[in-house]
Amino acid sequence: MANSRGVLLYGPPAAGKDTITEQLLTIGPYTHFQRLKVGSGRxxxxxxxxxxQLTALRERGQVIYENQRYDATYVIDREELDTIxxxxxxxxxxxxxxxxAVHAVCSSYPLTWTIVMVFCPRGEAEKRLIGRNDARIVERLAVWDDTLAEADPTLFDLVLNTAAFEPAHAAGLIDWCQRHRR
Structure with missing residues (x-):
């Protein structure tokens, strides 16, 4: 396999995962893995x-991880990872x-994964959700609480408070960490 690396951005809603990913795409050979979503919403x-499609993926043993949230099912599948x-x-x-999801991906897909926790203060997350006119602010803030409560600091190669870093700087730190992982 020519590429043997990947990046996992772990974080709650409105932490800045999309914004950081946009910056990563401009500085290296990165591609945003778009999860398969079955359901309504964004x-x-x-x-x-x-x-x-989801049933067919399951039958072929291609589902690495799936979860249900916001009236939808979100899937990380081997076929899309293989394509990338x-x-x-x-x-x-x-x-x-x-x-x-972090454990499932790392144990099921043999890459050297750089695992990054991205977060911001809860009040900042709420401002971001309001700014993007999110219809599920209360629900997303509950998920925000759960995501941070579940986080195990020993799991991450890098932890970034996105309220303290410009997106380009955060992406640069992730890129450096990813390139220097052994």
Whole structure:
């Protein structure tokens, strides 16, 4: 495999995962892994799919991790990771909000993963959610609480408070960490 690395961005809603990923795409061979989403709600940043597609992935043993939230199912699948890593020889950047997802990806997909926790103060997350006219602010803040409560600091190679770093600086730190991982 030409590329043997990946980046996992772990963090709560409105922590800055999308913004940091946009910056990573400008500085290296990174590609945002878009999870398959089956359900309603936001479509940006996802590969929208059907229940039939999800069933087929499950039957072929291609689902690495899936979770349900906000009336939808979100899936990390081997086929899309293979396309990014093997076909396009890019470094996948995955967004997750569950420690179980980190463990599932790291144990099921053999890359050298740089695991980064991104967060911001809760009040800043609320301002960001209001700023993007999010219809589920209360629900997302509850998920914000759960995500930070679940975090195990020993799991991460890097921890970034996105309220303290400009997105380009945060991306630069992640890129440096990713390139120097052994």
């Amino acid at each position: 479509t940006s940043g996802y590969r929208m799919g059907t229940s039939e 890593v093997r076909k396009h020889e890019r470094v996948p950047v995955l967004h997750v909000g569950q420690v179980d």
